[in-house]
Amino acid sequence: MRKFSRQSRRGRFLLALGLGAIVISASGCTRIRTHQGYQVDKLLVDSVQPGIDNRASVEGTLGRPSFVAQFGEQDWYYVSRDMRSLAFSNPKPVSQTVLHVRFDPAGNVVAVDRMGLEQVAHISPTGDKTPTLGRHRSLFDEIFGNIGAVGAMGAGSAGGAGPGGGPNGS
Template sequence: MRQFSRQSRSGRIMLAVGLCALLLGTSGCTRIRTHQGYQVDKLLVDSVQPGIDNRASVEGTLGRPSFAAQFGDQDWYYVSRDMRSLAFSNPKPVAQTVLHVRFDPAGNVVAVDRMGLEDVAKVKPWGEKTPTLGRHRSLFQEIFGNIGAVGAGGMGGGGGATSPGGGPNGS
């Protein structure tokens, strides 16, 4: 009877250890959600009207933009992105909103455009090599190709005994 209780006790302990390991193992792979950029408030964004608002009223309503146009101050951009990832994986975008507010030269709102994640261009690298211009040389040509070229005439190396003055005797 005593032996039976030891087996059941050790079984319970093993079950408890197994459950703890399972809980700790799954908590390390939790989903991480992050938000980057402007916090979009649909009511405030919809209140910006072309022909009615100007730069000052847009700044008062939406705040300073994420960034402005590089040339001139005609365009303001408000960028918002939601990301999701598992513990150690690369984050992937779930949602993105780019609010583009365009102004005329007088500073009045001309248009308010919205772009989402579907408008983002996906760039895929081509192959495993980057094509380059120039000579195509093998590994051995790269390693041994300069033998004998060091100090050759016209290469800027020490081809002769010249002094700093330029001529053989400093003249």
């Protein structure tokens, strides 16, 4: 039977603790893939035909849309997006499909359009300040600029600020 000294037990414990920390920290660097929205089935989408299908058949085939046009129900949209991120970073879209089904006033399918990630607008804000119009006030103007202005409009009972002197007569 082999006996272990306290130092060898402590060394093994520290080694196991270090390996555990490495495994936990490495698992934080994994890629996270998510799917948002409609699950696109190419076979079902291809089965929707203009001039043949109507609202009821599209709903039966594809299900309820992600959203409907704001004015009337002439346009249905099915939105699907796949995202990818690394641990704690911001997610980035990998692929996107927007299926746009257009109907005529009678409810028959007029067109089925597909749009992808190429239609997404990339907005890149510049600078860290939002330009505003108006006067530029310093820190001291912001802090001390209202001294003397508090209550100046409604000072006194005849000014309309107290009970009975308000604009509505109460």
